[in-house]
Amino acid sequence: MLLTPYRETLALPKITSLLVVATLARVPIAAGTVVLTLHVVQGLGMKYVAAGLVGAASTIGGSIGAPVIGRLIDRWGLRPILLLTTVAEVIYWLVAQALPYSALLPVAAVGGFLALPAFSVARQAIAALTPESHRLPAFALDSMTTELSFMAGPALGVLIVTTAGSHAAMYSLAVGILLAGVGLWLLNPPVRGAHEAPVASGERPPRSSWLKPRFVAVLAVTMAATLVLSGTDVAVVATLRASGEVEWAGLVLSLWAFFSLVGGFLYGTVRRGLPTLVIFAPMAVLTIPVGLGGDHWWLLALLLIPAGALCAPTITASSDAISRMIPAAARGEAMGMHNSALTVGVALGAPLAGLAIDHRGPAWGFVAVGAVGVLVALLVLPTEFRRRRTPRRPATGPAPSRASETLPPATGPASSADPAASSGSVPLSGSVPVPGGLPAGSA
Numbered sequence: 001m002l003l004t005p006y007r008e009t010l011a012l013p014k015i016t017s018l019l020v021v022a023t024l025a026r027v028p029i030a031a032g033t034v035v036l037t038l039h040v041v042q043g044l045g046m047k048y049v050a051a052g053l054v055g056a057a058s059t060i061g062g063s064i065g066a067p068v069i070g071r072l073i074d075r076w077g078l079r080p081i082l083l084l085t086t087v088a089e090v091i092y093w094l095v096a097q098a099l100p101y102s103a104l105l106p107v108a109a110v111g112g113f114l115a116l117p118a119f120s121v122a123r124q125a126i127a128a129l130t131p132e133s134h135r136l137p138a139f140a141l142d143s144m145t146t147e148l149s150f151m152a153g154p155a156l157g158v159l160i161v162t163t164a165g166s167h168a169a170m171y172s173l174a175v176g177i178l179l180a181g182v183g184l185w186l187l188n189p190p191v192r193g194a195h196e197a198p199v200a201s202g203e204r205p206p207r208s209s210w211l212k213p214r215f216v217a218v219l220a221v222t223m224a225a226t227l228v229l230s231g232t233d234v235a236v237v238a239t240l241r242a243s244g245e246v247e248w249a250g251l252v253l254s255l256w257a258f259f260s261l262v263g264g265f266l267y268g269t270v271r272r273g274l275p276t277l278v279i280f281a282p283m284a285v286l287t288i289p290v291g292l293g294g295d296h297w298w299l300l301a302l303l304l305i306p307a308g309a310l311c312a313p314t315i316t317a318s319s320d321a322i323s324r325m326i327p328a329a330a331r332g333e334a335m336g337m338h339n340s341a342l343t344v345g346v347a348l349g350a351p352l353a354g355l356a357i358d359h360r361g362p363a364w365g366f367v368a369v370g371a372v373g374v375l376v377a378l379l380v381l382p383t384e385f386r387r388r389r390t391p392r393r394p395a396t397g398p399a400p401s402r403a404s405e406t407l408p409p410a411t412g413p414a415s416s417a418d419p420a421a422s423s424g425s426v427p428l429s430g431s432v433p434v435p436g437g438l439p440a441g442s443a
Contacts, residue, residue, distance in 0.1 A: 005137040005269050014129055014189060015138060021183045022122035023145040028176030029118055030153025033058075035173060036096075036108070038158070039166035044101050054101075054108045059347045061112025063340040069117050070124075070336025074329055077199045078121065078184075078191050086181025088114035090174045097170035116181055119146070119342075120335040125189035127323035127331060128196070139319045140268025143312045144261050151257055196328040203329040210326050210334065214387055217380040218325075219341040221276050222318040224376035226345030228287055228369045229311060231353035232256075235365030236304075238353075239294040242362045248297035255301045256308045264312025276317040277377055277384050283310035284373025291363025315342070 010016050033055055040051035073081050092111035096104055122142055130138045160169040197203045236253060240246045267273075286307040293299035318338065326334040349369055356368035 002269050005134065006141065009130065009134045009137045009141065012130060012134065012138075014187075015126070015141075017187060018122060018125055018129065018189050019141055019145050021187050022118055022142070023149050025116070025118040025180035025184055026146060026149035027153045027156065028173050028180060029116065030150045031157030031169075031176075032153075032173060034154045035157040035161060035166065035169045038161045039097065039170060040101065040104070042161070043097075043166035044104075046101055050101060054105055056347065057105050057109040058112035059343055061109035062115050063112075063343050063347075065113030065115065066117065066120060066339040066343070067333050067336035068113075069115075070120055070332035070334070070339075073117070073121070073124070073191060073332035074199070075204075079188060081117070082121075082181055082185045085114050085116045086178060086185070089116050089177045090181075093170050093174035093177065097167045116177055116184075117336070117339070118180060118184065120332070120339045121184065121189070121191070123319050123323070123338070124191050124331050124335045126319075127335075128190045128193045128328070132324065135323060136270070136273045136316070136320050137268040139316045139323070140264050140312070142319070143316045144264045144268075147257060147261055147264070147312065151254075191332060192328050205327045205330050207330070210330055213383050215322070215325060215334070217383040218276055218318050218321050219337060220376055220380050221280050222315070222338060223341040223345040223348075224373045225280050225283070225311075225314045225318070226342050227349035227352065228284055228307075228345075228373045230346040230349030231365060231369030232287060232290070232304075232307070232349075234350045234353040235291065235357065235362060235369070236300065238357045238365055239291060239300060239362040240297055243294055243296075245297045252297055252301045252304070256304045259305050259308030260311035263309030264316060266309075267313035267316055273317055273320055274313075275384060276314060276321055277380060279310055279317050280314045280373065281377040283307050283314055284370050284377060286310070287370035287373065288367050290370075291366040294363055 036054055036058065037048075037051040040046045040054050041048060044050075069081060069085065089111060092107065092114070096107055096111065099107060123139070126138045126142055127135065157169055157173075160172055192198055233253065236256070237246065237249050240249045240252065267279075290300065290303045290307065293301075293303040322334055322338050323331070352372065353365035353369050356364040
């Protein structure tokens with residue numbers, strides 16, 4: 001049945017509690033960008049370009065910090081890093097609301113660097129808690145719940161700013177981050193599987209053993225995917241404004257997010273995932289003609305369906321691919337890099353679409369970001385071809401039957417139902433199949 005993969009995945013120990021806590025923890029994080037922007041514009045009386053610079057500083061800090069924080073988790077374990085980042089981010093939001101603009105700019109970079117790693121921790125824990133046979137629906141659930149967080153967070157942030165002011169909103173974020181950090185600390189999800197070497201073993205695989213062209217290609221596609229998505233956000237609003245239907249923007253973007261959720265749900269039910277590039281390339285191509293529906297909001301929404309339905313599957317596939325190709329002892333750093341790729345793509349997409357809109361018109365916003373996505377897909381295509389030409393290792397035993405693909409025990413070494421886990425090999429072909437986690441309509 002359609003729901004069977006999800007029922008089996010949610011029956012695994014700690015998965016349901018992880019998804020619930022991670023979803024709630026991401027809400028204040030998702031609200032942070034819009035609250036910071038409105039604080040600079042309304043609270044400090046600055047222009048939007050100034051707010052954009054603060055957002056860029058926070059993004060740069062977060063992009064640099066995510067792999068560093070992930071590496072510290074690999075080395076020290078989860079709880080010490082949760083304590084560090086929770087305290088640091090709570091202090092950041094308490095201090096930031098009282099700072100002048102000149103001081104807020106560098107402090108935002110530090111705050112981004114030490115941000116609570118709720119996104120990457122959830123994905124790292126999913127890889128540790130699930131056998132490979134159930135990892136795809138687990139990441140699909142993560143992507144869909146992340147979408148819900150990004151639908152709720154910015155809306156709540158705007159509501160608090162408009163009703164109580166930006167200072168109250170930043171205090172609220174401090175409280176929200178504190179609760180998120182405490183929730184994750186109490187849950188303490190494992191970052192290594194029962195069959196994997198524990199953090200205390202001190203295992204440190206060199207980066208040269210896993211930082212390879214295939215991994216870099218997945219990061220490039222991930223970044224391009226969120227670039228397309230954030231650029232589409234801007235282009236939708238600009239297109240509807242130009243046609244005099246801007247009041248429908250909220251509905252169109254909500255429908256786009258719904259298409260993504262449906263796509264992510266359906267993708268999580270497939271037996272074997274697809275390579276990330278195979279899903280992303282059509283998404284980029286199908287984004288290019290969306291602007292043709294600019295005369296009518298309903299036509300624009302219809303044209304968004306195909307690309308929107310591929311949003312969550314693309315991010316799900318990238319998370320799943322990384323979880324399979326990276327050794328457990330480096331998974332935190334790798335997931336941090338994945339999170340950085342997501343963040344950088346979001347940061348680049350909006351200005352790229354805005355540049356095209358300003359010079360050529362609203363429809364060209366879709367063309368610009370879609371074309372960049374196609375270009376990235378073409379650039380990483382040789383890597384995918386080389387991977388497919390690489391011969392697989394011969395199987396060491398008979399192929400498992402469908403009946404043998406049952407869930408492994410919650411504790412103890414991996415069972416024979418998970419041959420990749422028990423042998424240490426990683427299937428690289430045909431198993432590289434969202435949070436992801438992105439703004440509305442993105443994952």
